[in-house]
Amino acid sequence: MASKTPPRAVVTGGAGFIGSHVVDRLMKLGYRVLVIDNLASGSRSDVPSAALLEECDVADSRMEPLLAKWQGELLVHCAAQVSVASSVRDPVLDAHSNIVGTARTLQAAAAAGCRRFVYLTTGGALYGEPRYLPCDEAHQIVPLSPYGLSKWTGECYLTLLAPDSMVWAVLRLANVYGPRQRADGEGGVVSIFAKRMKSGLPVEIHGDGQQTRDFVYVGDVVDAVVAAMNATSSITVNIGTERAVSVLELHGALSAIAGYSKPPVFIAPRPGDVRHSQLAIGKARRELDWSPHTTLEAGLAETYAGMASSVLESQAVRRRRVPTQ
Ligand SMILES: NC(=O)c1ccc[n+]([C@@H]2O[C@H](COP(=O)([O-])OP(=O)(O)OC[C@H]3O[C@@H](n4cnc5c(N)ncnc54)[C@H](O)[C@@H]3O)[C@@H](O)[C@H]2O)c1
Numbered sequence: 539m540a541s542k543t544p545p546r547a548v549v550t551g552g553a554g555f556i557g558s559h560v561v562d563r564l565m566k567l568g569y570r571v572l573v574i575d576n577l578a579s580g581s582r583s584d585v586p587s588a589a590l591l592e593e594c595d596v597a598d599s600r601m602e603p604l605l606a607k608w609q610g611e612l613l614v615h616c617a618a619q620v621s622v623a624s625s626v627r628d629p630v631l632d633a634h635s636n637i638v639g640t641a642r643t644l645q646a647a648a649a650a651g652c653r654r655f656v657y658l659t660t661g662g663a664l665y666g667e668p669r670y671l672p673c674d675e676a677h678q679i680v681p682l683s684p685y686g687l688s689k690w691t692g693e694c695y696l697t698l699l700a701p702d703s704m705v706w707a708v709l710r711l712a713n714v715y716g717p718r719q720r721a722d723g724e725g726g727v728v729s730i731f732a733k734r735m736k737s738g739l740p741v742e743i744h745g746d747g748q749q750t751r752d753f754v755y756v757g758d759v760v761d762a763v764v765a766a767m768n769a770t771s772s773i774t775v776n777i778g779t780e781r782a783v784s785v786l787e788l789h790g791a792l793s794a795i796a797g798y799s800k801p802p803v804f805i806a807p808r809p810g811d812v813r814h815s816q817l818a819i820g821k822a823r824r825e826l827d828w829s830p831h832t833t834l835e836a837g838l839a840e841t842y843a844g845m846a847s848s849v850l851e852s853q854a855v856r857r858r859r860v861p862t863q
Pocket residue numbers: 550551552553554555556557574575576577578579580581594595596597615616617618619620634635639658659660661662689710711712713714715720723724725726
């Protein structure tokens with residue numbers, strides 16, 4: 539009996555925080571995965587060895603031949619410049635990755651006959667200072683940073699230019715956190731706090747700590763990607779928890795997990811930060827049959843444990859590298 543050929547997928551940004559978790563899940567589901575990443579913020583070591591890693595910028599013209607050769611039926615577009623602060627410092631670089639890169643990825647995917655396109659974008663940096671909470675998908679779009687604007691523009695390219703043969707999904711994510719997270723993304727506050735607590739260092743909070751965010755665990759986001767790639771028609775949805783958590787509350791929950799007792803140090807608020815951010819997820823519940831399952835406490839514990847083991851692993855690697863003579 540002839541063996542069935544495994545399905546193929548492409549994950550751009552698959553060496554990054556969320557992308558690497560998406561790659562893990564797709565491989566568990568039996569996909570052969572091509573990761574396209576320029577390693578600007580991602581790590582080669584976060585890509586499983588069974589996945590193929592192509593070091594390439596998503597805005598590069600090599601995208602067309604790469605995707606044509608791979609013939610993936612699904613593409614999950616995670617690659618992006620994700621730092622709001624960097625986007626303010628260098629909006630051209632941000633636009634190159636997030637606007638040109640998304641247009642290029644879409645064009646190459648369409649030319650290669652890819653039938654499913656999942657685009658990860660921001661819910662937190664899209665709606666501006668909210669007119670009401672939680673923000674649903676119909677909320678006015680008022681990005682306050684070049685990053686919010688470039689991610690929104692990518693969304694517009696997708697909804698405008700995707701061919702009829704392609705089913706697409708736009709996932710507007712809240713503040714994502716979890717193991718392997720770097721400190722500069724939107725949910726980076728969790729990894730910053732956890733790293734400082736792990737090292738016994740003081741933790742700084744911008745403003746009074748009463749500002750709120752919607753923190754969603756990376757495993758729940760990956761579940762949403764899987765639900766989106768099985769959707770029967772194209773869709774734009776928020777992915778969050780619909781729960782507003784203050785930064786002070788987050789500090790307390792993580793301190794309890796880390797056994798950390800120092801009080802936070804309050805510093806000047808960051809200009810341009812929205813006071814409250816919370817996403818309505820009724821549409822994802824209804825239309826994707828998706829809901830987040832990870833409580834904040836469980837997600838923070840996983841994140842902290844992941845960080846502890848990665849610190850131990852890197853110490854072990856360093857020890858192995860020490861010359862023995
Ligand atoms: N982390 C969050 O809280 C959050 C919230 C909302 C939306 N998002 C979106 O989710 C996606 C993944 O974010 P993340 O938090 O995993 O960030 P990340 O920085 O860990 O991952 C981004 C990956 O894209 C790669 N990359 C960047 N520019 C590239 C380019 N021009 N060409 C090829 N590869 C490139 C990086 O090397 C990295 O591996 C992004 O699209 C981001 O906008 C993240």
